Amino acid sequence: xxxxxxxxxxxxxxxxxxxxIAEAKAKVNIGFWGGITPDNAAKHxxxxxxxxxxxxxxxxxxxxxxxxxxxNVSRADVANAVHFLLSKGAPYxxxxxxxxxxxxxxxxxxxxxxxxxxxPAPKQVARACACAVTKVQ
Numbered sequence: 001x002x003x004x005x006x007x008x009x010x011x012x013x014x015x016x017x018x019x020x021i022a023e024a025k026a027k028v029n030i031g032f033w034g035g036i037t038p039d040n041a042a043k044h045x046x047x048x049x050x051x052x053x054x055x056x057x058x059x060x061x062x063x064x065x066x067x068x069x070x071x072n073v074s075r076a077d078v079a080n081a082v083h084f085l086l087s088k089g090a091p092y093x094x095x096x097x098x099x100x101x102x103x104x105x106x107x108x109x110x111x112x113x114x115x116x117x118x119x120p121a122p123k124q125v126a127r128a129c130a131c132a133v134t135k136v137q
Contacts, residue, residue, distance in 0.1 A: 002035030002059055003070040010035045010070075012049030019054060035070055036060040036092070041077035044084045057091030065095070 002009035009015050015032055022030055034050035036058045047058070058081070061072040073081075078094070085092045 002033050003065055003067050006069065008035050008037075008067065008069045009033070009050075009055075010037055010040050011046055012053040015050050015053045015055055031056040033093075034058045036073060036077065036081050037071045038073060038077050039071070041073060042080035047081065047084060047090075048088070051088055051090055055090075057093065058085060059093045059095070061095040061097075063095065063097045 005018070007014055009018060009032060015034060018032060022032075032055055034047070034055035034057070036047070037060065040046045041060075050058075060078070060081075061070065064072050073094075082092060
């Protein structure tokens with residue numbers, strides 16, 4: 001995952017560094033995910049660079065991740081990144097934790113409404129989910 005080691009994987013250069021270290025030390029096949037933060041969400045050249053370098057897909061956090069170098073994204077950040085990633089067929093996963101305590105029965109409704117607010121149209125949510133499922137299988 002892009003934030004499980006420092007520096008966080010938010011550029012092609014950092015991805016390539018981690019891949020080189022893993023190639024020298026890994027005993028199994030592994031893959032790497034790129035991170036989307038406010039610093040790179042709208043910079044499609046950076047996202048494309050990570051894809052070309054071998055990123056399997058991307059991950060971001062809607063709530064604070066707990067790591068200063070991996071800031072959480074805003075609705076605008078998601079909108080800036082998602083269209084580009086969809087056009088490239090790249091999976092995009094988000095940690096969408098709630099920041100306050102919510103009754104269990106309310107969670108599904110709140111998460112669904114939040115997701116619909118983040119993306120411009122339900123059709124794109126379906127395309128993003130289908131893309132993610134296809135890549136995982």
